[in-house]
Amino acid sequence: MKKFSLSLLVYTVLLIPYHAAFAQLQMLRDQGTGNPVMANPYPEVKGTPYWMEFGMGSIIFSERDTASNLVIAFNAFNHTLVYQMDRDLMAYSPGKVNGFILGRGPNAQVFRTGYMVPGIGPNRFVEVLVDGDYTLVNHKFKKIVDDPGATYGSQRSKVFQNAEDLIVYKDGEAFVWRARKKNLERFFGVDGYKKLKDLSNSYGLDLKEKSDVRRLIMLLNNGN
Template sequence: MRKFSLSLLVLLLIGGLGNQSVAQLQLLRDQVSGNPVMANPNPDVNGTPYWSGFEEGKIIFSEKDTVENLMIAFNAFNHTLVYQVERDLVAYTPGKISGFILQSKSNPQLFRSGYNIPNIGPNRFVEILVDGKYTLVSHKFKRITDDPGAAYGAQRAKAFVNAEDLYVYKEGQPFLWRAKKKNLIEFFGNEGYQKINQFADTYNLDLKAKSDIRRLIHFLNQEK
């Protein structure tokens, strides 16, 4: 695995040199005003478009090309991976990188690009929860809605709100997780549905709870 220092990345970016991965970096700027991204494009919206704050992580360009020890954050509103270069913010869209890892030293969360989310987009970042014959992913995103914390009687304010959908993929086909018999049979078939019920009964799984769905997919992947 090739590793690059942050200082080398900065020099490559400023000098216009480097490999294809570095050449794909783009400084975040508003498409209309040209203002740097630090100027909040949503000043009237409470909260943040980032899923969590900036933290040390990794950017994955390919299996053999990973950049470590970067301060990165996932902008879940416009679905970009953002990282800090000195005082600038630099962004990657899903089509430009293979993925990234948040909280790489404490609780690693692997995100990959290239996933088609029905009715949303053909190339999105998703968190990989289980990988295998059945791949379970979390599609995290932000919405702008009425601020639930606004004082009663005050002018209606807007806020960023977290949202998350779980999808199961098999051979590239997505299934939006819905714990209903009809939906499960359509995707897993009758035999798969019977196995799901068997595992749920044996291990007392709640098919609406994220942690239990994760365990279930692990069980299904272990079946021959």
């Protein structure tokens, strides 16, 4: 770990095992006052609000200040970054840090803040998939839905469910990716849509598949 010298708002809790991850959020407290800053209003919800289990990663405080080799996790329900420091857990909301990196090596996921998410605003963490004239991000989040595995006739229970939206940015405009012709023509124009179709046909790309959309945006940026 490099440093934690910045004066940022943090919240701490005593460390407890990961299998009680959601219980950790009930105990988050303001480091200065000791008062609870967040409670768990959904103790009956199955699953976890974390996108993936705690693992090694980095926190991007600024372009020149990154803390590496930390144990972190992304709470995708309330969009906070949670990390372990000694025997405490600390939480940062979007705007308090520039972003974070989940994992290491070529499969690492880079999350940033400041991207305008349509209908929500810029105060979110999004995974940056492509950066260029066309920028592509993945807005990952959790939502609470009815448990599809609940026994018929029993009281309907709730579960956390993963959700994702691909968003394309160009010249300050944002487009939530929807692979229908009229949606794509509205953002890319008639000629732009034709180019998308030509590229997808030439490279065998599926406009509904995230990995193929990523490759398509990269091809656009490369002038293909």
